[in-house]
Structure formats: C-alpha cells, structure tokens
Amino acid sequence: MHEVMQCDRLFSWPGREALDIPARSLCVLGAPTDKGNAISRGAALAPSAIRQASLNCEPPKLTCTDWGDVVDNAADLGTYLESLSDQVAHILERGLCPLILGGDHSITYAPVSKILERRDICLIWFDAHTDFSPWQGPDSHTHKQVLRRISKLQGVKNIVQIGHRGITIGDERDLGPKSQVITARAAETLSETTFVDLIPKKLACYISIDIDVIDPQWVPGTSAPVPDGLNPGAISQMLTWIIRNREVIALDVVEVNPRQDLGSSSSQVAANLLRNIAESWESQIAKQ
C-alpha cells in the first residue's frame, strides 16, 4: 500500500486518517498496473494523472477519501490482484464504497471477486469492447478476457454492457443469458427510464468504466481506441441515472493511458466524470 501525498489526492480529499467520512462515501484506491494490457504500457500512470487532473476541477460538495495506491511491486499480476483485493476488503469493512482508479481493465477482477464474497451484483460495464476473449485459464489475467472471467463468478447475476462498437470478427452482441449488450449507437437513444429498467432493482451495481467507451476525439489516451463512441456528456448522464435510481456498491475507471494522451485531455475527461459521480453521490449515502 502506498499513501499518496495530500496535494495529489483526488480532489484533495483527505487520506486514510480521516475518520469522520460518512458510511457509503467513496473511497479512492489507485491500482497503477498495466501488466494485464497486451497492447501497450501506460495505464499504470493513470491514477496519478487523473488525480492531477482532478485538481483542475471545482471540488465536489461531498468530501470523500483517497487511500492512495496499491503499489505494483510484484512481477506476477495475480499476486498484485490479491493485494488489491485485500485493500478493497478493508474499504468494505469500513463501510465505504471502493472507487478504483486503474490501471488496465484486468484489475476489475479483484474488487468484483471480493464484493461477491458479501453479495450478488449486477455488473454495469461501460466499454467499447466486450472483453470476452477466450479465457486462457486460472493463472491468466488480461484486459481482453476479464469480463468473460468475471461472468463465470457465482453471484454475478446480471451484466449490462454499454458502448460496444467497432468492427469485429464475430458478432459479440450476445454474451449469454444474463448479459445485455447495448451498442454505442443504441445507447445514444436511451431514455432514463429505458436505461434504468435494464438494471434489476434488487441487485447492487458494480460500475466499471473503461475510458475507451468515450469517443477518441475526447479520449485519445487509451490503448485500444475505437472510433464512433459516446460523448462524455452521455456517459455522465447514464452514470447519474444509475446513481440516482440504483444502489452502487463499487466503481472503477480503467484504461486511461497518459502515454498515448494528447496533453492531459483523457485524464481530464476521467477526472470530470469522477467529479460528476461525486456530485450525485449524496443520493447513494441517503439510500443507506
């Protein structure tokens, strides 16, 4: 575990020492690893870049907490994910809501598997890709197969994949009986009611935001950009709808790649999304 400096914390939120944070508040945890990304390195730099970009935003009204990074000093990604999983457990024990800053998308396995020890979930997967490549076996974690792997876990009752697009070899719009794939083009036309109805009311939601769900004209800094995506406003809108209408148990933002970025535009888009989440998060605390 690595404590980040106060000035680099997301929105300058207090660190682990803050004890007066209300239950169900967001608790930031950086996962600076890109060992699960087969395409390029760089996502490991994202937690720091997003925190830096967050300082350009007006601070959200709600004060949450930033516990720093889980340092990636293991050569083995599986070992790292276990460490990340342990820290997520600590956050859950404190009654807080983990907000993970990846890292590549393979990290999502760690918080999801830890949460599933406590309750069933509906997975909301914002992504240009389905991440449903064939799974290479229990010792292999990559960002290309992470959703396939997670979908096999007991307790993942529902999956809503939003933003799939591009040109693919096969038709990936059917990921199995508990999954719904909403293409980027289809997502543009959804109303709040139609969208929220996709998510079962009784299930807590885990929201995973692969930043490549957003069109690369706003987010060029990601390792596998796909043209013709959604605009940041549309994603913010959908996040607000979920937070307002459903229980959210944890979130992550992954695949920001500062090495591929133009300036810090992609990190800034990620920071803006997080601010939007924080601004609407009071309704989640009130749900308690």
Add this chain to the structure above:
Amino acid sequence: MDEQLDNLECETVQRPFAENGQGPNKALLIHYVICPDLIVESASDSHVTLCNRETASRFRLSQAAYHFLKRFHSPSEIDKIAPGASSQLANSIRYFIEKGLLVDANAPATVPMPKQRRTVAVKFCNAPALHSSLSPADFIILGIPYDCAGELECRTAPARIREKSLDYEYGADIESGRPRGWMDVNAGCRILEGATIHDAGDMHIDFGESAAKFFSRCSTTIKEATRLSSCPVILGGDQSISYPLIASLQQDMPLTVLRIAPDPHLSHNQGIAAPYQAETYRKIQSLMNVKDVVCFTGKGFLSLDPADQEMPQNKPPKPHSISRNIDDYAAILDQNYALYISIDMALFTSPYGLSALDSAIPGLSWLRPVQQMLKRIGGSHKIAGIDIVGLDSDAAAHPLFPVVACHLLLQTMHIAHMYKGARHA
C-alpha cells in the same frame, strides 16, 4: 574429383549439359565467379539456403553443392575447377549458371530493372498475398509508400495500417469456405461477407526516380491489378498517388472522383507531368474520362466547374454546385459513372471539427458524416477504386488513426461489394 561431389543436390532435373545448344566446350572457356549478390540465409548439416539480395530469389543446395559452388570464389574456368566433369556435375554447373549463382566474370555488369512491387511481411487483415495461382479477387490491396509530392511523411502509413489491420483478421467460414467478413457493430450488420481480398504488397519506390516514371509504373501496376480484381484498394502515400491510379482506371470507364478531404486542394495546373500535391486534383480533373471531381469536406459536397481549369492563375476555383445535405449526394454524384473514392486522412487529423470545441481531436468529428455518406452511396454506384492517403507518421504512430483508416477502408470496400451484389441480383 572430390568424393562429396557424388552427393551434389541442387533442386534441378537431370538434363544433358548441351541440350539448348550451349555446348560444354563454349561454356568451358568462360571465367565464372559466384554472383556477388548472393548471401547465405540459413544452413543446416545437410543443406544451405542462398538468397540473391537483388532478386530475392532463394536456392536450396546440398552442402556438397554449396562447397562445390564456393570453388568459384575467384573467376575460374569450369575445366580448372572440375576437369572432365561427370554428367551430374555438369548438370549442377548448368543449374548454377542458369539460376545466376555463377556469372560470367568478364560480362559487363547489367543494370537491374526496377522492381514493380515488393512483398510485405504483414498483409492487410492477414489476407493472402497476391499470387498467380490464386483466383481473381474482389479487392486487391496495394501500398504506395510515396510522399515526395508534399511535405508530410506518409511513407510509413501502409505499414502502420497493415499492422493495425491484423486486429481485423481475414478468414473463411469453415462450412462454406467463403470469406466470413466482419461485424460492423454500430451498423448492426455483417460487412464484406464473401468478399475475397489479396494483398499485392507495396510499390517498389526508388527514391530519386523521376515522379513521371514512378507514376507511369504505378499506372502499369494498377492495370495489372485490375485484371486480377474488381477493385484496387490503395494505401498511400500522399495525395499525389491518386493521379496515376485514376489516370489508369479512367481509360477503361468514365469516372466520377469523390474526394473526402479537409479542403478541395485545387490550385492551378503548372503544366508538369508529375503533379505536385496541390496540383493533383487539377490534373485529375483534366483527364478525358473523369466526368466530375467532387469534394466532400464534411460540411457538404463541393463540385468544381470543369471549365474552371482554363481560368487564369491565382483565381480561386469556382464551385458550380455545393450542398451541405448528405442526402443530395444522388443529385451530385452521377450514377451513370463509376466512382473512385479517395479518403484523405488529413480530414480526421485536422484541428477543425463540427461543434466539438472541447475535444482533443476535433477532426475526428467528421467521421460520422463521412460514414453516413458512404452508407447512402452504398450499392448505388460501381466503385472503380479506393485510396486512403495523407496519414502522416505522427498520426500513424498513435494507435487511433490506423484504426480509423482500417474502419474506413473496410466500410468503403463494403459499399463497393454491395454494388456488386445488387448488380448480380
């Protein structure tokens, strides 16, 4: 005679040495030497593979044959190296001479003919390389990494596009054996189902060769390609490469040229055979069978008055029709003529876009209107050829723009394929 020469083996058939009139006595008078272009590519205990760097030809020799060949490291007469050669030995020497492994040391050096094309290690979508044994394809990919007409470095683009295209692997359906095509997720349909693609590699470029000569070679190669496919697909290069391709294709059919680009880029003809980049479309417009040149700038169509090329220099081109409505394409693009589509990637890398003021890459906002236009055109025109140009090395190095290029190419090829389907229906 060395004992190991009994094991000479060099992939040749046994033939009498003097079969074609070149008697052994005459050959015996010549001083032969190992071709200076040969290198050893690989060797095992039993065989050696030699490669001619000039022709890229490869030869697999037995170790015994290779050792025998090495005796000609300095110019020597055959009789000095192998006096009273056996029939097998004579055949081996004949093979060496015929294949150019041994050359006449006293013959004047020949200037090699420039190669037209060269093979590439990575093929577009991993499609098969063009080969004479293959049936004609629906599409032939040809890279033209030429960028001498402009200021941008676009010579890396064909390689970058091909490398990224490996994410969209070409493959056949196991049952039908026909190409399976791809899924265009946002369009909600499969594209290019059954469409065959071959990759012809890259045009060989001799930097320093005159542009006129190079463009002439391009035209010849394209003629050859169109015999082997319905539609050539060119990976440029700068925009000047469109000229020789259109010049070649318009000899067989009248064309409308649709250029997708940030601006019409039409300046006045300076009367040179090999046009500079800015002159390309003025030259194209003057070709006899080019009926119209229409520029789609993202804001709409801009079609230029053909008479305008006669206007004095420095007078700006005069549009005779312009429309901001994509639906007007039918009125502007005459369906009686085949369409040549040229996509200039500068539209998408440009700092100008629609209303996306807060975006990092405003030019990318043109992608959707372009896709909408291509969709509208789909099936209504015969597509004579496609090129994609203007992808400079800075943009090509970013993972995004080669992806955009691949998407646009596959989507444009799809509309070409749709027409073929409609016609056959």
